[in-house]
Amino acid sequence: MGAAGELAAINKRVIACRKCPRLAKYIRTVGREKVKRFASDDYWARPLPSWGDPNATLLIVGLAPAAHGGNRTGRMFTGDSSGDWLARAMHEAGFASRPESRARDDGLVLTGAYITAAARCAPPDNKPSTEELASCAPFLIAEIAALREVKVVLALGRIAFDAYCKAVGAKGLAFAHGARYDIAGKTLVASYHPSRQNTNTGRLTWKMWSEIFKTARSLA
Known part of the structure; x- marks a missing residue:
């Protein structure tokens, strides 16, 4: 089974988890009660599969789906401001076909x-x-093994x-925006999450975010 088949099998297990x-x-509950601005939407309201190119050289690991973003649309980083920040930066760096992420x-x-998350x-x-993070960890471990070109x-x-x-199994590494570590032939790059809490306060600026993706592109 190739990477595409392995990843599809993992996603099937994720959705059923x-x-x-x-x-x-x-x-x-979120999918049933909704919020006013999405009252007419049918929410996904299940564990969220990962997605992207099975032959990816860049793996993006997020935190978890947003209640009214991925949990609504059924695709990670889709339907909210974080998704738009990610799609725009990926588009500028040549990883995405368009600068917006609105629906599956x-x-x-x-x-x-390829986009995944610590929690699904x-x-x-x-x-x-x-x-809960420990329960999701086997999915990430399996994806790392399947994505052989990263x-x-x-x-x-x-x-x-x-x-x-x-x-x-990497220990003792400190998180800091822009930090880079070489681990088993791959480069781990750390960034602040493009959440409203970070982007609205200026903790993460567009220049900082764009530079991260320029770095990722050059390394990949």
């Missing part, structure tokens, strides 16, 4: 990049528990950074 009762209840059927195609269900307050791993935020380090 019900290991974390708190998260399973939360995503169903919007025509966005990734070339040379939207957590309350964007804070998965240690146990040269660069971009971790968005400390939780994603720590999840990747644990998945590959």
Whole structure:
């Protein structure tokens, strides 16, 4: 089985996963109660599969789906401001076919990049528990093994950074925006997450974000 088949099999297991009762209840509740601006939308409200190019040289690891972003649209980093920041930067760096990520059927195609996350269900307050992250870890480990062409791993935020380090057995690495580490033939690059909390406060500026993707492109 090639990478595409392996990744499809992993995604099938992800979607069927019900290991974390708190998260399973939360995503169903969000999908049922919705918010006013998306009241007419049919929410995905299930664990979220990863997506992208099976032959990717860049692996992007996020935190978790957003309650009214990925949990609504059914695709990671899709339907919210974080998704738009990511799609725009990836488009500028040549990894994405368009600069917006709005829906599963919007025509966005990734070339040379694959997107995953430390947790596959939207957590309350964007804070998965240690146990919930541990339950998701085997999916990330399996994806890392399947994505044999990856040269660069971009971790968005400390939780994603720590999840990747644990998945590959790397210890003692400090998270800092722009930090780079060579691990088993791959370069791990750390970045602040493009959440509203970071982008609206200026903790993460567009220049900082764009530079991260220029670095990723040059390394990949």
